Amino acid sequence: MPDLSPAEAAKDAAARAAIALVQDGMRLGLGTGSTAVFMVHRLAERVRAEGLRLRCAATSRATCDLAESLGLRIEELDEIGWLDLTIDGADEIDPDLNLIKGGGGAHLREKITAAASDRMVVVADPTKVVEQLGAFHLPVEVIPFGMQTTRTHIQRLLDSLELSRRPMLLRQRDGQLFRTDEGNVILDLSLEAIPECEALAAGLSAIPGVVEHGLFLGMCDLALIGSPDGRVIEMTAAQVAE
Numbered sequence: 421m422p423d424l425s426p427a428e429a430a431k432d433a434a435a436r437a438a439i440a441l442v443q444d445g446m447r448l449g450l451g452t453g454s455t456a457v458f459m460v461h462r463l464a465e466r467v468r469a470e471g472l473r474l475r476c477a478a479t480s481r482a483t484c485d486l487a488e489s490l491g492l493r494i495e496e497l498d499e500i501g502w503l504d505l506t507i508d509g510a511d512e513i514d515p516d517l518n519l520i521k522g523g524g525g526a527h528l529r530e531k532i533t534a535a536a537s538d539r540m541v542v543v544a545d546p547t548k549v550v551e552q553l554g555a556f557h558l559p560v561e562v563i564p565f566g567m568q569t570t571r572t573h574i575q576r577l578l579d580s581l582e583l584s585r586r587p588m589l590l591r592q593r594d595g596q597l598f599r600t601d602e603g604n605v606i607l608d609l610s611l612e613a614i615p616e617c618e619a620l621a622a623g624l625s626a627i628p629g630v631v632e633h634g635l636f637l638g639m640c641d642l643a644l645i646g647s648p649d650g651r652v653i654e655m656t657a658a659q660v661a662e
């Protein structure tokens with residue numbers, strides 16, 4: 421790899437540690453985002469060097485394109501059926517390994533993929549580790565049809581849970597309405613803190629028009645937190661061990 425900034429070196433360290441978990445014959449889910457980019461590069465390196473036989477599914481078009489450009493063969497998740505391991509990034513990680521994901525708008529496919537995996541491993545730099553989820557905006561993917569009424573339902577839910585009244589933002593990218601790989605749009609919720617993640621997750625999931633939210637509760641088995649100096653801390657639920 422070319423010279424890496426400290427932040428990139430931390431992501432790469434986490435990525436290398438995660439790819440060390442990959443074994444010949446595995447069925448893998450490949451996550452999305454800037455940390456996942458390092459993971460895909462490191463995976464491709466190992467496949468080239470060791471001739472690993474893997475079956476890989478991607479969680480986004482971007483990851484699929486990158487992986488294929490590096491010589492990895494990507495299959496549809498349904499062609500593979502079930503995965504041994506999914507490696508993905510996260511926007512926030514709490515001490516119980518609950519996550520906020522979807523900063524890149526890929527959380528729907530990421531959640532489907534993680535849910536179809538025996539194991540989900542998150543790769544991240546130390547800025548992602550938090551005591552409580554919610555400082556990062558919570559992405560909610562919604563169907564464009566009836567979006568304003570869906571938004572009203574979400575606001576009522578936030579009010580009932582006494583969560584922030586700061587306006588939710590319809591995600592834009594490069595001055596255009598952001599569309600997910602599924603053609604939906606994203607509302608980003610500014611909550612500051614989410615004391616009751618389960619209640620919010622359940623409430624959001626019950627709203628017609630909400631396709632998926634970025635709370636990943638109880639899905640992550642291990643988080644690998646890289647440091648710029650190459651060290652990696654392993655986080656398992658409610659316990660941190662170096």
Ligand SMILES: O=C[C@H](O)[C@H](O)[C@H](O)COP(=O)(O)O
Binds near residue numbers: 456510521524526
């Ligand atoms: O939608 C994007 C994904 O959930 C990413 O895995 C998440 O946003 C973390 O991305 P990054 O590694 O770029 O911080």
